[in-house]
Structure formats: C-alpha cells, structure tokens
Amino acid sequence: MSATLALRRGAASARGLGPGIALAAALAVVASWVAGGLGEPLARNPVLVAMLLGLLLGNAFACPDSLKPGLDFTKRYLLRLGIVLVGFRITLHLFSELGIAPIAIAGVELVTVLVVLRWVGVRVFKLDPELALLVAAGSAICGAAAILCVAAVTRAREQHAGIAIALITLAGTLALLVYPVAFVAGFLPGLDDRQFGTFVGASIYELAQVYGASFAVSEGALNTATLVKLSKVLMLIPLLVVLGGLRRRRDRATASTTPIPFPWFVLGFVAVMLLNSSFTLHPQARRLILEFDQFLFLMVMIALGLTTRLSRLKEGGVGWRLLGVGAVGLALSSTVAYGLVASISARGATTETPAAESAMLASTGGRLFSSSGCDKCHVPSLRATDGDSVTLFSDLLIHDMGPALDDKIVQGNATGADWRTTPLVALHTRRRYLHDGRATTLRDAVLAHGGEAQVVRDRFFRLDDGEREAVYRFLSAL
Numbered sequence: 001m002s003a004t005l006a007l008r009r010g011a012a013s014a015r016g017l018g019p020g021i022a023l024a025a026a027l028a029v030v031a032s033w034v035a036g037g038l039g040e041p042l043a044r045n046p047v048l049v050a051m052l053l054g055l056l057l058g059n060a061f062a063c064p065d066s067l068k069p070g071l072d073f074t075k076r077y078l079l080r081l082g083i084v085l086v087g088f089r090i091t092l093h094l095f096s097e098l099g100i101a102p103i104a105i106a107g108v109e110l111v112t113v114l115v116v117l118r119w120v121g122v123r124v125f126k127l128d129p130e131l132a133l134l135v136a137a138g139s140a141i142c143g144a145a146a147i148l149c150v151a152a153v154t155r156a157r158e159q160h161a162g163i164a165i166a167l168i169t170l171a172g173t174l175a176l177l178v179y180p181v182a183f184v185a186g187f188l189p190g191l192d193d194r195q196f197g198t199f200v201g202a203s204i205y206e207l208a209q210v211y212g213a214s215f216a217v218s219e220g221a222l223n224t225a226t227l228v229k230l231s232k233v234l235m236l237i238p239l240l241v242v243l244g245g246l247r248r249r250r251d252r253a254t255a256s257t258t259p260i261p262f263p264w265f266v267l268g269f270v271a272v273m274l275l276n277s278s279f280t281l282h283p284q285a286r287r288l289i290l291e292f293d294q295f296l297f298l299m300v301m302i303a304l305g306l307t308t309r310l311s312r313l314k315e316g317g318v319g320w321r322l323l324g325v326g327a328v329g330l331a332l333s334s335t336v337a338y339g340l341v342a343s344i345s346a347r348g349a350t351t352e353t354p355a356a357e358s359a360m361l362a363s364t365g366g367r368l369f370s371s372s373g374c375d376k377c378h379v380p381s382l383r384a385t386d387g388d389s390v391t392l393f394s395d396l397l398i399h400d401m402g403p404a405l406d407d408k409i410v411q412g413n414a415t416g417a418d419w420r421t422t423p424l425v426a427l428h429t430r431r432r433y434l435h436d437g438r439a440t441t442l443r444d445a446v447l448a449h450g451g452e453a454q455v456v457r458d459r460f461f462r463l464d465d466g467e468r469e470a471v472y473r474f475l476s477a478l
C-alpha cells in the first residue's frame with residue numbers, strides 16, 4: 001500500500017470522526033453555559049448537566065449514523081486522554097497520603113458486588129448466567145470497559161454486552177446524579193469530602209461518572225475518588241486472568257487463547273502523575289490543562305448520554321428483571337461502600353485528641369507559638385455547632401497578609417494579599433507551604449507573613465534560634 005493511500009485513508013476516517021466530536025464539543029459548551037446559569041450546586045458541576053442533556057437529546061431524536069464514529073471516539077479515546085490528564089491533579093505524595101484503607105475498601109467492594117450480584121441475577125431474577133456475569137462485572141469494576149473486557153475473555157454474545165452496558169450506564173448515571181446531592185444535603189453523615197471520594201470511587205461504575213460525582217463535591221474528593229477508582233481498574237487484570245482460566249478449562253476443545261486487553265491508559269496516568277510529582281508546572285499552564293481536562297469529560301458525558309438508549313433495556317423481553325438487577329446492584333454497591341467507609345472513619349474519629357490547647361501548652365514550642373501570637377489566627381481548635389471541637393490550627397478566616405504574599409489577583413472584594421489561614425494540622429505531610437507552594441522551609445513560610453501578621457512575625461523572629469527551632473519542632477508534630 002502506498003503512503004499516499006494510507007494517508008488518504010487516515011484523512012477519510014478522521015473526517016468521519018469530525019461531526020460526532022464537533023457535536024460533543026458544541027454541546028459541552030452549551031452544557032457548561034446552562035450549568036453556570038442554574039446556580040449551586042449544579043453550577044459547580046456541569047458534568048451532571050452534560051449527562052442529562054446528552055440523555056435527553058439522545059433519546060428524543062434518533063442519533064444519525066454520521067455522528068456515531070466521532071461519539072464512539074469521544075467515549076473511548078477522549079475519555080482515556082481525560083483520565084491521563086487527571087494525573088496533573090495528583091502527586092505521589094497524595095497517593096501515599098491516601099493509605100491502604102481506601103484501596104482495601106475498593107477490593108472488598110469489588111469481590112462482594114461481583115459474587116453477590118451474579119448470584120442474585122441468576123437465582124432471583126433468572127437471568128442468563130452469561131448476562132448476569134457481565135452486569136455483575138460492570139457493577140463491581142468499571143462499567144462499560146469492564147463489561148467489554150469480560151465479554152472478550154469469556155466470549156459472551158455481543159447483544160448481552162450491549163444490554164449490560166446500557167443497564168450499567170443508566171444505573172451509574174442515577175448514582176452520579178444522586179450521590180453528590182445526597183452528600184451536600186447531609187444524607188451521608190460521618191463522611192468528609194475525601195471519604196466521600198473513597199465512597200464514590202469504590203461504588204460508582206464508570207470512570208467518567210466517578211469524576212462527575214466527586215468533582216461536584218470538591219477537588220479533594222475528586223483526587224481521592226480517581227485514585228481509588230484507578231486502583232479498582234487495575235484489579236480488573238487479575239480478574240480477567242481468573243475468568244479467562246475458568247473459561248479455558250470449560251472448553252478445552254477451543255485451544256485459542258484470547259489475549260487479555262491491558263488498560264494502557266492507567267500507565268499513562270501513572271506516568272503523568274510521576275511527572276507532576278517531580279516537576280512544578282507554571283500555575284497558568286496547569287490551570288489550562290485542568291480546564292481542558294474538564295472540558296474533555298464534558299464531551300465524554302455528552303457522548304455517553306447521546307448513545308445511551310433507554311429502549312435497549314426492553315430487548316429480549318427481560319426488561320423488568322434487568323431493572324431489578326440494576327436496582328439491587330446500585331443498592332448493594334452503595335451500602336457496602338458506605339458501610340466500609342463510615343466504619344473506618346468512625347474508628348479514626350475516636351482516636352483524635354480533643355484538648356488541643358492543653359496539648360499545645362504542654363510543650364515549649366507550643367507555648368512560644370502561643371506567646372508570639374501565632375495562635376491568634378492559627379487557633380488550635382474550633383467548636384462546631386454540635387458541641388464537638390475540631391483541631392485545625394486555623395480560624396478559617398481571611399487576612400490581609402501584606403505585599404510579600406500579594407499575587408495581584410483581585411476578585412470581587414478580595415485583593416491579591418487576602419488569604420485564608422491555612423490549617424497547620426498535618427503540616428508534616430506537606431513539603432511546600434503557602435498558597436502557591438513557594439516556601440520549602442517553615443522558616444520561609446513564616447518569613448513571608450506580613451500585613452496583619454507583621455507584628456506577630458517580628459516578635460517571632462526576635463526569639464533566639466533554639467526557641468524558634470522548638471516552635472518548628474512543635475509545628476512538625478501536629
């Protein structure tokens with residue numbers, strides 16, 4: 001084949017992708033515009049609006065064939081690109097901070113949902129075992145991708161894969177719409193935003209839906225959810241090996257070995273994360289990348305919505321039974337994940353020391369911290385409305401920090417020198433300090449304090465070296 005022919009073919013297939021991608025991009029712009037006008041909490045999460053818009057349009061009008069290649073490309077490859085770019089939000093440090101518990105939760109969730117849901121599908125709802133396995137795999141691991149991989153390994157019928165994907169997308173969409181709203185409205189007591197991230201990462205099916213549901217709450221939730229979800233995606237590999245082995249044992253006659261698809265994009269994500277841990281991007285560049293990333297996810301949501309046919313569920317006359325399995329799957333995955341996360345967070349809460357002030361005054365460093373006046377803003381503990389106190393070493397208020405910390409960005413009533421007191425708890429987990437991470441030592445961080453903190457800072461630097469060291473030691477132990 002000549003090079004020009006290959007080139008022409010490439011160009012033709014790229015042109016085939018054009019309409020679908022362009023439509024997804026255009027609707028993504030519409031979705032973020034609409035979301036902006038809807039007010040909180042939807043304004044913070046155009047992803048939800050994009051999914052709804054896609055579903056609405058996709059089911060009201062038949063999707064023309066000319067759009068399909070581009071929409072499929074968006075769902076497959078732009079989704080993967082989007083996930084790789086999420087690596088720019090995450091560092092190794094965050095990963096190590098995550099700890100083993102969330103990953104263990106994801107593992108327990110995976111096995112429980114897979115085994116129980118398959119059993120329920122076959123025994124209670126009398127589904128074809130092949131279809132039940134696909135639905136269970138989609139619910140337990142990562143939605144459509146897991147279904148396609150499992151279908152490839154077990155050589156399931158294509159029609160079954162299609163039905164399972166439609167069901168899982170629908171159930172996941174429901175979770176995407178309901179979980180963040182439930183969290184913000186206080187229906188998931190006992191979880192903070194990171195634990196909500198673990199809950200979402202462990203229980204929601206599709207990566208894009210995980211992204212949407214966690215980003216609706218906070219960036220911290222998003223980071224945790226992404227890490228948990230991706231560890232779960234990696235667990236797909238051992239599962240495929242086991243299922244492939246079982247299948248081969250069942251039909252020894254067909255000696256063909258199905259190659260197991262490897263989720264390469266996870267490696268891409270890890271590579272970007274490593275890059276992000278070792279280099280600091282220019283903040284402006286990083287912001288542009290993250291905004292582009294969010295736009296990609298909007299496009300993916302639109303494409304998912306446009307191609308999810310609700311009518312597909314009626315195929316094969318198993319409609320209501322499928323919906324039953326879908327509902328059981330949702331209830332199961334959310335209760336298991338919530339139960340695990342809440343029980344772990346309850347155990348963590350009882351070990352916290354409430355008497356932060358007395359602990360502070362027990363050490364020399366703590367006493368000097370207090371006598372210099374640092375605790376005027378870095379208040380050891382705040383009392384919550386329910387009477388409990390939280391240890392933060394912050395008043396959570398905004399202060400004018402003087403010219404050294406001024407980034408010249410004026411927004412609303414805030415000048416560039418206005419910053420909220422950073423809580424000093426868990427200070428030892430940070431390697432860089434201040435809003436832009438410019439300080440790498442505690443000394444530099446304190447030295448940058450000006451404005452309202454000027455007097456306190458000057459008092460602090462009049463202490464002798466040994467006394468200042470004692471304060472740094474006290475801070476590093478928080």
Ligand code: HEC
Nearest residue numbers: 374377399405419420421422433434435445452453456460
């Ligand atoms: C007027 C209020 C105020 C006082 C007084 C004050 N701070 Fe701060 N502190 C802040 C604010 C606001 C920030 C965040 C500034 C930023 O991000 O640019 C901060 C940030 C810090 C940080 C960096 C934390 C991080 O992780 O980024 C450290 C360390 C710190 N303060 C220590 C001290 C010490 C020690 C003292 C006493 C000498 C002190 N502060 C007094 C308001 C104050």
